[in-house]
Amino acid sequence: MDYCRREQLPISVQCYPFTHDSQSCSAIKKRGYSLPIPPTIPYLVPPSIPSQEPYIQIIEEPTNKIIRFRYECEGRTAGSIVGMSSTPTKKTYPTIKICNYNGPVVVVITCVTVDQPYLQHPHKLIERGETNNSRFGSFVKRLRPDQRILELQFGIQCVKRSDVRHSLLQRQQRNIDPFNVGFDHLNNLALINLYQLRLCYQAYIKVDNNYVSLDPVVSSPIYGKSNELTITRLCCGFSKMSGGDEIIMLCDKVSKNDIRIRFFETNDEGDVVWEADATFQNQDVYKQMAIVFRTPRYRNPEVRHIVQVQLQLVRPSDGATSEPRPFEYYPNPAVLEHVDNLVNNNNEPLDLVISSSISEKEPISDVLLAKNHLKTKHTLHHYYEQHCQHQRF
Known part of the structure; x- marks a missing residue:
């Protein structure tokens, strides 16, 4: 039974549909690779595999210590996930290896739930100081032809409970679903544990003009702090x-x-x-x-x-x-005093003062908003919007 997955990846590598294709399987066999029977249940670590078959090997698992996930509004400051064997004096990071293959490889990593079936998890992977490799919550990396080992330095960006649906819908629209298990959990978001997840590693090797997906592999669980303030x-x-x-x-x-x-x-x-x-x-x-x-x-x-x-x-x-x-x-009270003088000296209605100040490039609507606080907030915004249709700062 042929099990390989074939895909013509777009340049942006934004979606990853899987299909069975016997022609791609034949192409792999011509290059000297043999194909095993697919496992019925995705495995965590590849079992004993004949040496000629390309596969993903996990060299370093992520830490089993509780870490803190970061919110998006905190900026690109998510600390990198350290490896299982990391120490204060020698840092290690999750690492994978593409075995028994030489050629172009595209690695895709996403967050999935801890328990099987491995559903897409709403949290995102983010690389500090890097924007090109993080897309729609996933991490995408093209390896050099001579590069087989990838050390991963990225953090986990947590999604607020109110944004979980939107995050999952983004993955669904781009068919980011490594195990083809669907998105039925969109109907029961309350069951998603926001403080536990695994990393799902995918790799696409190039055979002729097609990209063929190796079996996805998942990491050991990663735990976030659940006692948030x-x-x-x-x-x-x-x-x-x-x-x-x-x-x-x-x-x-x-x-x-x-x-x-x-x-x-x-x-x-x-x-x-x-x-x-x-x-x-x-x-x-x-x-x-x-x-x-x-x-x-x-x-x-x-x-x-x-x-x-x-x-x-x-x-x-x-x-x-x-x-x-x-x-x-x-603005500070000193600015408000300036507004009071402006109103008293001109002895003009409020709307005329605002109109005059706008033409003088003074942000008077914000000043008045500060002075009147919440009581007249909507009224002042209404004045501002009306006058700004004709005059701009």
Whole structure:
């Protein structure tokens, strides 16, 4: 029974459909490779295989220690998964080898569930400082003709529970399904364990003008921290640029001696461009369920428009973090005083002041929004949108 899988891979290597094709199998046999009967259940580590058959061999498994998965909003800072034999003095990483084959190889790695059947897992693989190899949650690498061993240095980017469906739908649309088990788990997302997964290794070897898939192999389980911190509610989601505003946070199971509140800002590439900690004392942590803190000063307190940042809880002892929450910084009161003078001196209606300020290239709508806080937020945005149809900054 022929079992090899044939595929003409696109240049972008974005989808990986599998089909049985006897012509491709014949092409492999002509090159001197023999084909075994396929196993009925995918195996974790290749069993004893005759030396002439190409296959994927796991040389170094990922660590069995609990690691921390990173959120997307934390930027491309996911630490690399270390290998099982890694030590503080000598780092190792998950490593695979393509055995008994010489020629072009495309390696594809995705996250799958721990238990069989190996379903696609919503979490993503991300390479630090690299964008070309990470696509739709998978890691794709073209090996050089003389390269047979691949050491993998990437991290795991966790997907929020609310984004699990979208992540899986992306894989389904691109037919990323190594074991052809489908996506029925889309109908029962609550059963997906977000803190356990395996790595699935695939390799495509080139035979004539076609790419043929070797049997996929999965790694040992990888475990993420399940005792993540949680922010339940904030009494206020904004602060002035100079900081110092008092805010009450409701949270869950925090230790007053082992907790930080981190504010941070990222750019369009996901890199952290600013971060600072809120200030509070041990006595400001109430029964592990609430923290009263003061906001840190923004990096440029003279900014005269709203700045979107994020905040999260951080546990220094193990590096655990909560899911980040959005937060806004507004212009300082000195800017608001300037607006008051502008309104009082001109003695004009609010909409005329906004119109005049826009023409003078002053972000007055943001300033007024800061002054009136949430009560008139929607009204001011309405004024701003109306006038900006005719005048732009």
